[in-house]
Amino acid sequence: MIPLGTSDLAIDLGTSNTLVVVRGRGIVVDEPSVVAVERMGGAQRVVAIGHDAKQMVGRTPENIEAIHPIQDGVIVDFDLAEALLKSCIERALGARPFVKPRIVVCVPNRLQDVERRAIQEAARAAGAREVYLVGKPIAAAIGSQLPIERPLGNMVIDVGGGTTEVGIISLGGSVVTRCAQIGGKHFDNAITSWIRDRHNVLVGSRTSEDTKLKVGCAVSAEGSKTARVTGRDLSSGIPREIEVTSDDVSEALRECLEQIVECLRATLKESPPELAADIIDQGLVMCGGSALLPGLDRYLRDRTGLPIVLSEDPRRSAALGAGKLLEDQTTLSRVAL
Ligand SMILES: Nc1ncnc2c1ncn2[C@@H]1O[C@H](COP(=O)(O)OP(=O)(O)OP(=O)(O)O)[C@@H](O)[C@H]1O
Ligand SMILES: [Mg+2]
Structure with a gap:
């Protein structure tokens, strides 16, 4: 070869x-x-890719779309x-x-x-x-330095932007895998919905992501932070500034986080008992960009009883x-x- x-x-x-x-x-x-395209009649032309295209999300003129x-x-x-x-x-x-x-x-x-x-x-x-x-x-298990070749239950959870992938790996192969359609984008949408329901203000997806990155957390804790967020008042149509706290975000995310808990539980339920015993012993490794949400490890540990270890470089595992x-x-x- x-x-x-x-x-x-x-x-x-x-x-x-x-x-x-x-x-x-x-x-x-x-x-x-992200790819930004300009549409002219029936044709389309790529105008930006990556960071440049992301800057355009929510800000594009009518004929340009960030996809x-x-x-x-x-x-x-x-x-x-x-x-x-x-x-x-x-x-x-x-x-x-x-x-x-x-x-x-x-x-x-x-x-x-x-x-x-x-x-x-x-x-x-x-x-x-x-x-x-x-x-x-x-891939995430290898990137997190787990000994995947050993006859041992290695469990990994990758909480990304659009999905949560969970796998139990032993002897170099996936024994059980599960996926839930839940990730950072769903967190952002949940924050948008929470702000709309609570304040009657509409914010775009970039604003809700920024809010998550600034003050987001999975569990309400001491040292709650506050972000000032501007959106469109749905009654007057005029921009209005509101305050969103870490506690607000953790409340907004509760349902999403429970879906992740459910995915973990379902994976463990399908696992052969010996491998499950290894995992209860050693815990599981968490990676993916959304693993960086402060307190997510603690939340999942409290809800599942499993020890959770954050991967060294979660976004890139x-x-x-x-x-x-x-x-x-x-x-x-x-x-x-
Ligand atoms: N510090 C942070 N706190 C909370 N969320 C974060 C943080 N940093 C990044 N994220 C979120 O991580 C998500 C992106 O993660 P990642 O890059 O792992 O996704 P992806 O691999 O592209 O998606 P998927 O694997 O689901 O296809 C985004 O939603 C982003 O907002
Ligand atoms: Mg990913």
Whole structure:
């Protein structure tokens, strides 16, 4: 078998962010998964990708739209996902790589055949020579330094932008996996709804995300912070400023957080008893951008009784794990879906 070369890439094509690892160089691209397109008649033209496109969300004129081509972990707009992948590959390797790269892509575990084909085709169309798909929980477990090859229950939860993926891994394979359509975007929507219901003020998704990042927490705690938030008063139509506290956010997020608890419980219920015993003993590792929500570890520990350990670099665990697989063809061939 030909060894993987230096231009090989690992890509975590997430709902919120796309990360690219170049073998031997680490993470070289970390951009929002957003593509801005201008529509002219029936045609469309890509005008910005990544950070530049995210800046446009909620601020675009009528003919420009900022689109998330990946939603809940799967491609919903094939052409724009391909454009996003192409731009990431170009940023990583230059416009005309000497050899076409092999690419490892992190994907949700329960991928339908058509979704699997869509990702493979988008990666090939964007310049890949060979495409390997790896489940996110296993990639995240490797990126979090879990000893996945041992005969031991390793549990990981990845709370991302659009999905929560949970996996129990032993002897290098996923034994149980589960996914819930809940992530940071749903947190943002819950904050928008809470503000509308409580204050009769409408805020955009960027404002609710900013509020979450500034004062968000999973459990009401001492040192509650306050954010000033401006939205449109739904009665007068005029902009109005309100105050939102950490306690408000934890109240707004309660339902979302309970869905994550439910996903954890359901995964454990399906687990063979020996592996469940290992997990109760050693706990589980949490990663994904939303794992950074202050107090989420404590919330999940209190609600499930499981010890929760935050991964060292939660936002980047899956990408780093997929990157490690570029160095280890044997494990890659074994874990590829
Ligand atoms: N400090 C923080 N506190 C709370 N949430 C955060 C923090 N930092 C990032 N996030 C949230 O993390 C989410 C993005 O996480 P991540 O990059 O893991 O998602 P993704 O991999 O693109 O999505 P998915 O895996 O669901 O397809 C966003 O909703 C963002 O608001
Ligand atoms: Mg992710």
